[in-house]
Amino acid sequence: MNLVLESLHRRPRLVAILLAVLLAALPFLMGFGLGNAWLRVLDFVLLYVLLAIGLNIVVGYAGLLDLGYIAFYALGAYLYAWLASPHFGLHLPFWAVLPIGAAFAGLFGVLLGAPTLRLRGDYLAIVTLGFGEIIRIFMNNLNAPFNLTNGPQGMNLIDPVSVAGFSFGRPLHVFGLTLPPTYFHYYLFLAFTLLAIFVAWRLQDSRIGRAWGAIREDEVAAAAMGINTRNLKLLAFAMGATFGGLAGGLFAAFQGFISPESFTLWESILVLCMIVLGGMGNIPGVVLGAVLLTMIPEALRYLGDLQRATLGQVVVDPADLRMLLFGVALVAMMLFRPAGLLPSRQRRREFAAEEGLAEQVQANLYDTRN
Amino acid sequence: MSLLSVRGLKVAYGGIHAVRGIDFEVAHGELVCLIGANGAGKSSTLKGLMGLVAHGGEIRFDGERVHHAATHTIVARGLRLVPEGRGIFGRLTVAENLDMGAYIRRDTPGIKADLARAYELFPRLAERRAQLAGTLSGGEQQMLAIARALMGRPRLLLLDEPSMGLAPLMVRKIYETIATIASEGVTLLLVEQNANLALKVSQRAYVMESGAITLSGPSAELANDPQVRAAYLGE
Ligand SMILES: Nc1ncnc2c1ncn2[C@@H]1O[C@H](COP(=O)(O)OP(=O)(O)OP(=O)(O)O)[C@@H](O)[C@H]1O
Ligand SMILES: [Mg+2]
Numbered sequence: 001m002n003l004v005l006e007s008l009h010r011r012p013r014l015v016a017i018l019l020a021v022l023l024a025a026l027p028f029l030m031g032f033g034l035g036n037a038w039l040r041v042l043d044f045v046l047l048y049v050l051l052a053i054g055l056n057i058v059v060g061y062a063g064l065l066d067l068g069y070i071a072f073y074a075l076g077a078y079l080y081a082w083l084a085s086p087h088f089g090l091h092l093p094f095w096a097v098l099p100i101g102a103a104f105a106g107l108f109g110v111l112l113g114a115p116t117l118r119l120r121g122d123y124l125a126i127v128t129l130g131f132g133e134i135i136r137i138f139m140n141n142l143n144a145p146f147n148l149t150n151g152p153q154g155m156n157l158i159d160p161v162s163v164a165g166f167s168f169g170r171p172l173h174v175f176g177l178t179l180p181p182t183y184f185h186y187y188l189f190l191a192f193t194l195l196a197i198f199v200a201w202r203l204q205d206s207r208i209g210r211a212w213g214a215i216r217e218d219e220v221a222a223a224a225m226g227i228n229t230r231n232l233k234l235l236a237f238a239m240g241a242t243f244g245g246l247a248g249g250l251f252a253a254f255q256g257f258i259s260p261e262s263f264t265l266w267e268s269i270l271v272l273c274m275i276v277l278g279g280m281g282n283i284p285g286v287v288l289g290a291v292l293l294t295m296i297p298e299a300l301r302y303l304g305d306l307q308r309a310t311l312g313q314v315v316v317d318p319a320d321l322r323m324l325l326f327g328v329a330l331v332a333m334m335l336f337r338p339a340g341l342l343p344s345r346q347r348r349r350e351f352a353a354e355e356g357l358a359e360q361v362q363a364n365l366y367d368t369r370n
Numbered sequence: 371m372s373l374l375s376v377r378g379l380k381v382a383y384g385g386i387h388a389v390r391g392i393d394f395e396v397a398h399g400e401l402v403c404l405i406g407a408n409g410a411g412k413s414s415t416l417k418g419l420m421g422l423v424a425h426g427g428e429i430r431f432d433g434e435r436v437h438h439a440a441t442h443t444i445v446a447r448g449l450r451l452v453p454e455g456r457g458i459f460g461r462l463t464v465a466e467n468l469d470m471g472a473y474i475r476r477d478t479p480g481i482k483a484d485l486a487r488a489y490e491l492f493p494r495l496a497e498r499r500a501q502l503a504g505t506l507s508g509g510e511q512q513m514l515a516i517a518r519a520l521m522g523r524p525r526l527l528l529l530d531e532p533s534m535g536l537a538p539l540m541v542r543k544i545y546e547t548i549a550t551i552a553s554e555g556v557t558l559l560l561v562e563q564n565a566n567l568a569l570k571v572s573q574r575a576y577v578m579e580s581g582a583i584t585l586s587g588p589s590a591e592l593a594n595d596p597q598v599r600a601a602y603l604g605e
Contacts, residue, residue, distance in 0.1 A: 207473075214459060214470050220422065221457040226445035226474035226522065349461055349502060 039182040046189035052290040054243025060281035062236035063216030068132025072105040072241040074263035076248025084159040105245020113237030154259025279340030378427035388414035390581035403560040403568040406578035448525030456515040460504025471521030488517040509540035565602035
């Protein structure tokens with residue numbers, strides 16, 4: 001495995017071409033190989049990658065534990081629904097609504113960040129968790145006295161994406177093939193995901209990325225280096241939220257329907273798990289985590305069919321099994337690869353150094369060796 | 371005119387008054403020390419200067435008011451603190467720590483030159499540039515903390531107990547370096563419990579007791595003061 005990676009590392013052009021061909025052909029392989037249902041899964045994989053990349057900026061880069069991240073996804077989705085559905089009779093074009101939604105979510109990122117600047121670790125986690133729930137509860141209840149969100153029923157008939165007069169709402173018939181909308185969404189989502197990955201990747205080694213790393217290590221020391229910790233933390237919240245809002249807008253347009261149910265705490269935790277499992281702070285790791293945690297539960301659905309075929313009935317509900325395996329996988333991870341599947345250099349060091357550091361701190365207290 | 375002038379500096383934590391309105395000055399090119407027993411309020415004074423804790427009073431740096439300013443703007447003006455306990459980035463390498471020290475600077479050639487100088491000043495760090503800072507020995511960490519602060523080309527360097535927890539030999543090494551830095555024209559404010567050393571290396575000194583300055587003057591004079599000798603030099 002390492003050997004393969006090694007040899008690929010030396011030929012980046014080849015890797016890029018192979019990857020591009022694979023990504024371009026993927027929906028056709030999936031669609032014809034496994035059926036159109038899997039194409040939908042593929043679209044969701046991309047949305048989750050987008051979310052995970054966004055949350056990784058907040059948690060992985062800046063070290064701010066955010067348990068309410070899905071709220072930004074919700075805000076992006078609802079804003080899209082408000083501006084492009086019969087609910088208010090507004091039908092603004094896709095290319096206008098999406099950036100507005102992303103900016104709207106980004107603004108809320110700052111609104112959440114500002115009062116929590118002094119909080120760290122567990123305290124920040126609790127406040128962000130509360131924020132996520134507040135947004136969801138608002139969406140659930142803002143149907144009276146003024147009907148803003150249509151409450152638990154959610155909002156319907158959201159305009160599909162339409163690019164240059166071509167609507168993503170209907171299937172396309174070409175060369176005797178029928179291509180359902182999931183194909184177009186795939187390429188659209190892929191474009192946004194690649195853009196997000198590019199931005200996150202450039203940020204990583206930038207001055208901003210280094211400053212986030214320092215804040216993550218020791219906030220006071222970072223300030224003593226001349227880093228504007230307040231602005232940089234707000235920036236991390238805003239950037240993460242913007243990606244979340246973007247994903248939310250895409251989700252709303254893709255589904256055509258949204259309700260508060262899609263934005264529960266579980267979703268926040270799921271995205272966080274993707275990052276932790278894949279390798280916090282490292283983009284390939286985060287992508288891998290998102291792909292695995294979206295695909296595997298879908299694959300487990302087959303276990304239901306399998307049971308029906310072999311045992312004549314469903315003994316264990318695949319949904320229950322999903323949670324069980326999920327828990328087992330996480331525990332196994334913590335035991336065998338605590339830094340994640342593909343950890344970043346820094347995070348790998350953290351775990352490797354942890355024991356050495358603890359001993360060192362002890363030793364320093366009685367430092368007489370010099 | 372003095373580089374740093376402090377009037378009525380106060381620092382309180384809830385009901386605890388750690389610093390009760392002190393006045394002091396540091397002139398350009400001076401090495402001044404602030405000595406006092408445990409809990410006298412020395413570290414709180416430095417934290418107040420850096421804007422790391424809420425404080426009252428007036429702080430002027432090079433004639434400009436810096437009280438209530440955010441830490442990063444104070445750092446940008448040229449004030450740097452080597453904190454008690456060093457405050458290094460334990461999970462970054464030595465080289466990365468030094469790199470962070472130069473975070474606010476953009477003059478790449480100047481940074482390069484200063485990095486070379488830092489390694490010259492502390493050859494031990496050069497040997498260990500790829501090592502994680504958290505795995506350095508206490509003395510090496512102290513070196514790193516000082517070197518990292520120097521990477522910011524401070525106009526005034528605040529050192530909080532650089533001898534803390536170090537063996538005598540390492541203490542002497544650190545103090546030799548402090549003297550070298552001072553001789554190169556960096557202005558220094560040195561906080562110490564080890565009054566003996568601090569009074570030897572500095573030109574002027576302030577003595578602090580429960581949040582107030584009780585004595586001040588040329589270090590040589592204070593070192594001969596019977597009160598100081600009794601209280602801080604163990605005689
Ligand atoms: N964060 C804090 N919260 C509450 N009290 C504090 C805090 N920091 C310091 N103090 C108190 O303020 C007083 C002065 O503390 P400070 O750290 O400034 O002393 P010091 O002179 O640096 O002592 P030492 O030589 O032991 O480092 C002490 O009584 C201490 O208990
Ligand atoms: Mg102290």
